[in-house]
Amino acid sequence: xxxxxxxxxxxxxxxxxxxxxxxxxxxxxxxxxxxxxxxxxxxxxxxxxxxxxxxxxxxxxxxxxxxxxxxxxxxxxxxxxxxxxxxxxxxxxxxxxxxxxxxxxxxxxxxxxxxxxxxxxxxxxxxxxxxxxxxxxxxxxxxxxxxxxxxxxxxxxxxxxxxxxxxxxxxxxxxxxxxxxxxxxxxxxxxxxxxxxxxxxxxxxxxxxxxxxxxxxxxxxxxxxxxxxxxxxxxxxxxxxxxxxxxxxxxxxxxxxxxxxxxxxxxxxxxxxxxxxxxxxxxxxxxxxxxxxxxxxxxxxxxxxxxxxxxxxxxxxxxxxxxxxxxxxxxxxxxxxxxxxxxxxxxxxxxxxxxxxxxxxxxxxxxxxxxxxxxxxxxxxxxxxxxxxxxxxxxxxxxxxxxxxxxxxxxxxxxxxxxxxxxxxxxxxxxxxxxxxxxxxxxxxxxxxxxxxxxxxx
Amino acid sequence: xxxxxxxxxxxxxxxxxxxxxxxxxxxxxxxxxxxxxxxxxxxxxxxxxxxxxxxxxxxxxxxxxxxxxxxxxxxxxxxxxxxxxxxxxxxxxxxxxxxxxxxxxxxxxxxxxxxxxxxxxxxxxxxxxxxxxxxxxxxxxxxxxxxxxxxxxxxxxxxxxxxxxxxxxxxxxxxxxxxxxxxxxxxxxxxxxxxxxxxxxxxxxxxxxxxxxxxxxxxxxxxxxxxxxxxxxxxxxxxxxxxxxxxxxxxxxxxxxxxxxxxxxxxxxxxxxxxxxxxxxxxxxxxxxxxxxxxxxxxx
Numbered sequence: 001x002x003x004x005x006x007x008x009x010x011x012x013x014x015x016x017x018x019x020x021x022x023x024x025x026x027x028x029x030x031x032x033x034x035x036x037x038x039x040x041x042x043x044x045x046x047x048x049x050x051x052x053x054x055x056x057x058x059x060x061x062x063x064x065x066x067x068x069x070x071x072x073x074x075x076x077x078x079x080x081x082x083x084x085x086x087x088x089x090x091x092x093x094x095x096x097x098x099x100x101x102x103x104x105x106x107x108x109x110x111x112x113x114x115x116x117x118x119x120x121x122x123x124x125x126x127x128x129x130x131x132x133x134x135x136x137x138x139x140x141x142x143x144x145x146x147x148x149x150x151x152x153x154x155x156x157x158x159x160x161x162x163x164x165x166x167x168x169x170x171x172x173x174x175x176x177x178x179x180x181x182x183x184x185x186x187x188x189x190x191x192x193x194x195x196x197x198x199x200x201x202x203x204x205x206x207x208x209x210x211x212x213x214x215x216x217x218x219x220x221x222x223x224x225x226x227x228x229x230x231x232x233x234x235x236x237x238x239x240x241x242x243x244x245x246x247x248x249x250x251x252x253x254x255x256x257x258x259x260x261x262x263x264x265x266x267x268x269x270x271x272x273x274x275x276x277x278x279x280x281x282x283x284x285x286x287x288x289x290x291x292x293x294x295x296x297x298x299x300x301x302x303x304x305x306x307x308x309x310x311x312x313x314x315x316x317x318x319x320x321x322x323x324x325x326x327x328x329x330x331x332x333x334x335x336x337x338x339x340x341x342x343x344x345x346x347x348x349x350x351x352x353x354x355x356x357x358x359x360x361x362x363x364x365x366x367x368x369x370x371x372x373x374x375x376x377x378x379x380x381x382x383x384x385x386x387x388x389x390x391x392x393x394x395x396x397x398x399x400x401x402x403x404x405x406x407x408x409x410x411x412x413x414x415x416x417x418x419x420x421x422x423x424x425x426x427x428x429x430x431x432x433x434x435x436x437x438x439x440x441x442x443x444x445x446x447x448x449x450x451x452x453x454x455x456x457x458x
Numbered sequence: 459x460x461x462x463x464x465x466x467x468x469x470x471x472x473x474x475x476x477x478x479x480x481x482x483x484x485x486x487x488x489x490x491x492x493x494x495x496x497x498x499x500x501x502x503x504x505x506x507x508x509x510x511x512x513x514x515x516x517x518x519x520x521x522x523x524x525x526x527x528x529x530x531x532x533x534x535x536x537x538x539x540x541x542x543x544x545x546x547x548x549x550x551x552x553x554x555x556x557x558x559x560x561x562x563x564x565x566x567x568x569x570x571x572x573x574x575x576x577x578x579x580x581x582x583x584x585x586x587x588x589x590x591x592x593x594x595x596x597x598x599x600x601x602x603x604x605x606x607x608x609x610x611x612x613x614x615x616x617x618x619x620x621x622x623x624x625x626x627x628x629x630x631x632x633x634x635x636x637x638x639x640x641x642x643x644x645x646x647x648x649x650x651x652x653x654x655x656x657x658x659x660x661x662x663x664x665x666x667x668x669x670x671x672x673x674x675x676x677x678x679x680x681x682x683x684x685x686x687x688x689x690x691x692x693x694x695x696x697x698x699x700x701x702x703x704x705x706x707x708x709x710x711x712x713x714x715x716x717x718x719x720x721x722x723x724x725x726x727x728x729x730x731x732x733x734x735x736x737x738x739x740x741x742x743x744x745x746x747x748x749x750x751x752x753x754x755x756x757x758x
Binding site: 055 | 489492493495496499500503504505506507509510513521522523524525526527571572574575577578579582583584587590594595597598599600601602603604605606607608609610611612627628630631632634635638639663667688691692693694695698699709712713716717723726727730733734737738740741745748749
């Protein structure tokens, strides 16, 4: 390579720099080289050529041939397996996802790598930073997958990301006071659209009872005893309480001495479909509506009082699984882009930058007009390399996507494996076709890389 | 180059338009903001790994009930129980040994076989040399997926299926095109004089290869070896196809565990760490060659 990118910026010695090597003055007898010389190269080449021929070259032909036959391998089906890539819904999803991966992941990784490389240029502890960001390149995609299954765990008490999301959410929205509490099936309360309301209407001066159940014993222990609301002239009063006494012979829908009041619940007085007044229960569960116009009211406990707590996002559910796995890929590969681009930045001649600055260009202009054009070839190499890598992505998806959303996260390499080697419905015809398509997709990118590499090596 | 943003007194301050105090303060504040952003990013990169590590140091029950960050307030939860269980249960240990038994030969073989071929391509004259080299390099484009079905069939016939040598040979074959490519280009840069001198001294091609090429090719060979080592060590797909439960490497053992019903993070977390130790040691010990190896190999 023209420049040798490194985390640190020390030079490396080329082959000539190794200098004082032994020049083969060992005990070498004069041998008849003229005779053996003809066959000598084959001796050096044979191991490589045998392995390549048997395990790489021949399989290309076999796979292409095999892709023209059905699952059993006996019936010639022409291009049917290639057509099936678009008609077989699983394979087509894999194809679409591969497209998303190729469009999104390399661009994301390259931009992040560029940002990191530029930011670290002027920081003293750049080497330490680069070390940290580059480190995921060392570990397997399996290990990275395990790491991110922990991050993406659905349960906020276990999954890091959901713990953060729920924490932030709860800062801005108060959690409901009694999630899951509900009335008995028979009793004064009926359920309507998640809210609970009295079956019978009440008038000012009367008292209503609003018994609820399904409140955990732990929670009940923290609560104050319930109190019967006193009837007051001109006001509608009532009590919301936990109508359950374990083991005792308590009566349903009556406030027994040991039962607890439910404080902090929002109560609405509804008349003709409109909320006439709103109150909040005291710690003992009592509430009072004053100043109501005379008439019949339905007392309602809105659904917000009992909403289940916010549980975060289903990262690995069908809709988010691919973006989530792409994020973990970015985590793994950003360091790669950063180091390559960093080397590219270091190779830019200082004079060009200084000249632009002397001419009065701002830092941003210098970056856009001088740095970026000089960096373009490096960015191209990074992108192309990532495209090749992303086309063949397999392990991350196989490890991170749970069985339930594996189909939505599927990609060609995974589908090729699943279809060819897993389960009863194995179809090595379709599997071979997918492999051939992967080969064709990788081909142009790989040609680009080889040409570039040859140029650099001179 | 030095940090110009924080050293306005440097040579460039003289040439650049004079800077007001205000702009210097903005510059410094900007530098501070960059540092803070970088610290946050570094944390973002570290926390998931630290999370897995701390999870591996908690009991299965603790992990099922709460997140790994609980140990930050309750350090008493820390236990090496999971590691103890892992070491006493043979599955993970055996598969770790298998990983070593696959990776070491696959790395050594690629280096030796590719170096021999690369030397022939670089320094020997024979008909069709350039053409043959082009074919070998052309094989670089072949993704492993193309080889899976035919080689699995072939292995089935010759009894290599489910064996460690089978896995090793496949890794070697698919590592060769790139290895030959890299080494030939490097060997071609070795000064002709050194080879001629060795020939004058009566060295055979074999002695030249051993005494001149191999030592001088050191840096390229080191990069190649590290890259190949990591590639094989971290592989899952090839193992899934060609290994069985007796010859499976640790990545495959971990993968099998993730498919089990229910949560068994107390097996998966320490297993993952066991699998990461060697690559991380290689990473920190051979940083320079490591980076070059990864970058060189990334064209694959």
